[in-house]
Amino acid sequence: MGTSVYLFSGGQLRRKDNTLVFESPDGTKYLPVENIQEIYLFGEVDLTKSLLEFCSQKEILLHIFNSEYEYYMGTFYPREHLNAGHVTVKQVEYYLDPQRRLDLARRFVEGAARNMLQVLKYYRNRGKKVEGHLERIQELEGKIPETAEVPALMALEGNIREQYYRAFDAIVLQEDFQFDRRTRRPPENHLNTLISFGNSLLYSAVLRETYKTHLDPRIGYLHTSNYRRFSLNLDVAEIFKPILVDRLIFTVLGKKMITRRDFDAKLEGIYLKESGRKVFVSEWERRLGTTIRHRSIGREVSYRRLIRLELYKVEKHVVEGEEYRPFVAQW
């Protein structure tokens, strides 16, 4: 349990009466602190140190986004309460052994590729012209076991994703949202903006789920750990990008919930306006709460929970040596 709160308007977030209160020009809103897991700060929000202390105590994550653009700036990650030294040691052990690191990294790429294929197959069955891309991804997928080093694997992953994103044009079929090529920091067209925004929401969602496990999010395998705050969440996010972010993009575009009017061109890049961000975020929340029937558990689990289960599998892989098999969507 525990919900996420997204603050788009400007105001002051404070600790008051032992709970959280958000004071904005629209009025004062109390946020029930015991029920909140994370807060996304998009607007110009004033924070105080006592608020940070309080959030840390209540184990609430604060994800900070640049208020003008939707860059992910970072997360106020409260003091770890579940970290177990043993798990951290094991994580590092796997990181330092090149063979074991590569093996785990390959699994992430493998999972990501298979989910991408799953998305494309779905659209192929609905008569979209994605066959060519599908075949090329299958070809590239076959090369995953041949890669001898993590950077080569990263490059291969890049190629797979490139092919996959190219197929978007055949799925979206809207002139306003042509893929062209992947651009980041800043995204240079509308589709890229949606991809970037969706991915950053996913990264923080995985980070939040990591916080509930014993894992240390700083130690990733596909994404190098050094010089980066968090990288394990990036690894695990790879698997969920196709099923969560990309499908969401197809939904909001297909239903015309987000159109070209929801974007602004600034400096060099294209940015989502508040209207578009709000639509995207509320659809995102809805999707994370959606439940699916999990085959091996045999009951309904939400996508949010699915992310956590994935992290537990990673933990089992490093601690108990139980082979990690990435989640692959069946639909």
Next chain:
Amino acid sequence: MFVILVYDVAQKRVAKVLKKCREYLTWVQNSVLEGEITKANLYRLKRELKQIIEEDEDSVIIYILRTTTYSERQIMGVEKGKFDQIL
């Protein structure tokens, strides 16, 4: 689960009860709060409220709904408070 909590307490304890409830639930109108809550948190809330209220004078009623699926919320007049995820 989802709960609706209503209270009727002596005036000098109203503020205390309200503040405590706000840590867990969302204020909807005077003396009424509602929201999703876990079993454990409800237990904590009840225990904490017990220390505030005078049991022979005040009363707190909690309606518990396992899910809100089969319930309907109708509003007449103004909606005074509700929980918003997106602000």
